[in-house]
Amino acid sequence: MLDSKLVRLGAVAALAVAASFGVQSEVSSAEKTVQIAGFGAKSGVVRSFGINTEAVLNGAIEAINAGGGVKLGDGSMAMLELSFYDDRCNAEEGISVLRRIAGSDAVVAIGPTCSNVAEPLFGILQKTVDDEGDSGLQIPVFTDTAIKGGLAKISQWAFRNVPNENQMYKSLFQWISSEHPDLKTVYGGVEEDFAHSRFTWHKVMKERSPEAGYEVLGESKWLLNDTNFTTQVRQMKKAKADIVAISAHPFTTCGVLKEMKRQRVKPSLLVGLTSSSSMETLQGCSEQAEGIIIPTSFAPVTPAAKAAADAAAKFDGSADLHSAAAWEIVMILKEVMEAQGITADGDSVDADRRKIRDGLANLKETDGLLGKIQRTDEGEAVKPYLYVHAQAGEWAILHDPSQ
């Protein structure tokens, strides 16, 4: 009796282990492939980000493979192949996932979703290339979503294709100032325990808005898992600011907007966080979000951007400013792999990773879905952007600063 119970428990454990270490190693050996690993949050509160990234990655890879794949150093062609891992937006799990990827044949890792994962993850990478005293991991990591400012400088193996929020909000507040000279004051709402939201309010919106002549009257704080915003909105109402800037993700942005409607808080203008210019916001509170202005580095306004959006939809995801960056990353990687002449022969994984890293580090400008993307020496991107606003359940383009 006892034996059978232990055997049953052991069987459950063995099945789980076998499944975990077996499923992800299904690789077609019929043709030459270049392994790419993606990772992000596919479960938990921010799961939609990981799901969208995976969909866009699959779409981009399908597009490249349909065109013949990637040209290798020996002149042959190879197909791109993606493995995608869920890190649950958890630092420990993100590190574990990256170690798993580093131990595989993947030549590059694309991710993660969350800045609180990216920060420790970049920390376990070798800080300076060729520093033999530094035993950090040596695999290029190209980030599409984790947007908190200045993270790529943590390691020379880290690269990001995320928009520069400092530039975007500086430009946005100046544009609002010129379009609405009657508005003088700003009040902030911040999702205080989420690295990106917190950074964007305290280090970006709160500092850039006074530069455009606004007076910051104060701020209300809440947490990512909060569902009640009564007090925060009451503070907001009391401040009577002309502009309310909400630095929060769609889930709590919608909660706050609904509470604002309930308490009849109607500022002259609403400004939102880049990450909230997504379908989740419109699905959650399109009525309450009507008119909110957000700077974004993605909108399906060019043929390439439309193709990316269609490809994401085909794989049950949606392209937004974060996930669309993954499309650009795959296209950039194809260019770099071909320019650097990777061999993808199984024995050259380390050499191929180094070639890709060097290629990415030397980039000064790349093609993006909305136009040219500038690359900085620190591995960051300066991307073109637009201002969009929620209008009748859709994100409509309000202004193109490049025009």
Place this chain on the structure above:
Amino acid sequence: MDFFFGLLQIIGVHTLLGLSAYVVLQTGQVTLAQAGFFSIGAYVSAMLTVLAGWHIIPALLVSATLAGIVAGIVGFPALRIKGLMLVVATIAFGEFIRLFWFNFDYQIEKQGISVGPQGGEGFKQIRFFPENGWSTLDVAIFIWVIVALVMLALWWTDRSRAGAVLRAVGEDELAAQSVGINLTAVKVGAFAAGGFIAGIGGAIYAHYTTHIEHLNFGVMLATFAIAYPILGGLRNVFGTLVAVIFIQGILVEGLRFMGDWRNLLFGALIVLAMNIQPRGLIDERSVKLVRGLFTRDRRN
């Protein structure tokens, strides 16, 4: 192999966390403050290696001692309450510590860069291991030597008079007191020992992840801390280790490919395991079974 060594590191850190709660549970006290002591170990050791340039070993010992002292101080008021009240009080303490780090800002300039804890932004660049050329295997060995030492100490304690005293207090405080056991010393001592072990775990954790922030040390971590020894069984220290392997190795890492279903299965498998082994994964029956297997082997 790097991945498996990394996994060994995680299992080692969580084993220390679980053992820290195991000591306190022996005395019949249910605590959710271990995440707080864990965070003290993490932040203090990181400050010592990053800001003061200490080696990891003295940093680890000092931070763990500090966590142990704080735990001892917490242990005194905890003497006056028990059961659910103690759970609530220790949750409150854990949150107090977490929010302290959330508001704690202390940075210095080092080679032109600001380093140190920065409130809600966290504490980054805790890179003692990679900067000193420690490979993943080196770190795994380092962690497991510590885990082995802690387990050995607790295993020895379990078999000594001290272990009997801890269990006596856990089983029946009144009876223990009536035979002359000093309840105050035992309970506070268990809290302090648990805090010390949690501090060691936290110190290693900070250097494993290279970046820590207040959110790492919430109620979920505290729940895991007591879940490990309860799921593994309080009969001996190996139960905690088996539970950590079960949760971190199989449920978290092994089921990663299942996406959102993993979270669902996570809970279901724990319930299943507790139904199959209600007294913990390593209970008296399983110990007897293992002993029996070895005895049969010898006869053959």
